Amino acid sequence: MPKPKPKKSDQKPQPQPQIRQPPTPNWPPLRPLLPPTDLHLNPLVHDQIYLIRNFLPASLCKTYASFLSALPLTTTPGRPKKDEAVRVNDRFQVEDARFAENLWGGTALRELVTERFDEDEDVDGYGEEVGSEEEQEGKEEDENEQAKAHKLRETWGGQPLGLNPNIRIYRYSKGQFFAQHYDESNTLTYRPASTSKSIPARTTWTLLIYLTTCTGGETVFYPDPTRETPNPPPIAVAPEVGLALLHRHGDRCMVHEGREVTGGEKWVVRSDLVVAR
Ligand SMILES: O=C(O)CCC(=O)C(=O)O
Numbered sequence: 001m002p003k004p005k006p007k008k009s010d011q012k013p014q015p016q017p018q019i020r021q022p023p024t025p026n027w028p029p030l031r032p033l034l035p036p037t038d039l040h041l042n043p044l045v046h047d048q049i050y051l052i053r054n055f056l057p058a059s060l061c062k063t064y065a066s067f068l069s070a071l072p073l074t075t076t077p078g079r080p081k082k083d084e085a086v087r088v089n090d091r092f093q094v095e096d097a098r099f100a101e102n103l104w105g106g107t108a109l110r111e112l113v114t115e116r117f118d119e120d121e122d123v124d125g126y127g128e129e130v131g132s133e134e135e136q137e138g139k140e141e142d143e144n145e146q147a148k149a150h151k152l153r154e155t156w157g158g159q160p161l162g163l164n165p166n167i168r169i170y171r172y173s174k175g176q177f178f179a180q181h182y183d184e185s186n187t188l189t190y191r192p193a194s195t196s197k198s199i200p201a202r203t204t205w206t207l208l209i210y211l212t213t214c215t216g217g218e219t220v221f222y223p224d225p226t227r228e229t230p231n232p233p234p235i236a237v238a239p240e241v242g243l244a245l246l247h248r249h250g251d252r253c254m255v256h257e258g259r260e261v262t263g264g265e266k267w268v269v270r271s272d273l274v275v276a277r
């Protein structure tokens, strides 16, 4: 069966007058968490999809799913706007810079993204060794630091600043799904909650945090065919309690979908990685 032409998702930021913003939820504290040293950013597809297992422990996911079910979720209409992906789920969207900062800095995410994004690589992989003279060591360390900083910006599309304050909560019940689409990059002005700074920024990767398991409901990625692999197999990620997934979006976004849930409920917290423009 030919694949339907993927649409864009509708993730354009929707600046709304202050007065129409729902009040920010009184999110439960992000505790307990696993020690960051127990967590890893594992590449599923190098440079495209990363997974963090147990990003949120099961007890916290349970607290969140029950907290979120009390929020005023709205069912997205089955009839999308022109050029928008068909999506049927219940969702809640809020601008909450403080929560975005807690998810970033109050968990292992910042450390994994900014310091441990290259754990799977050879630790000496940055730069060639140019001799073992002791006086060269400092210089080599500097060069390694610079190479790492370069790799950081290359991986994330710029200097990571934090998460998009546009927080989206999805609940998919039996029969609900998100049809094939790709996620767009958005520009924004990043304003850390605790300061008056304004930094020109853009989103480069999608963050999905699964709070539940369910049957069906996999997030499925469709790699582009290449000459060597004309029929690449789809890559399916089954929702897992506490799993975080990061995937590249914008120009190099892979077409993907949220498969229909066939049993249970799939709960997802969605944000995006924000980098300096
Ligand atoms: O729910 C999913 O599995 C996918 C969600 C998604 O693709 C999106 O939020 O853009």
Ligand SMILES: [Fe+2]
Binding pocket: 009, 181, 182, 183, 206, 256
């Ligand atoms: Fe998406």
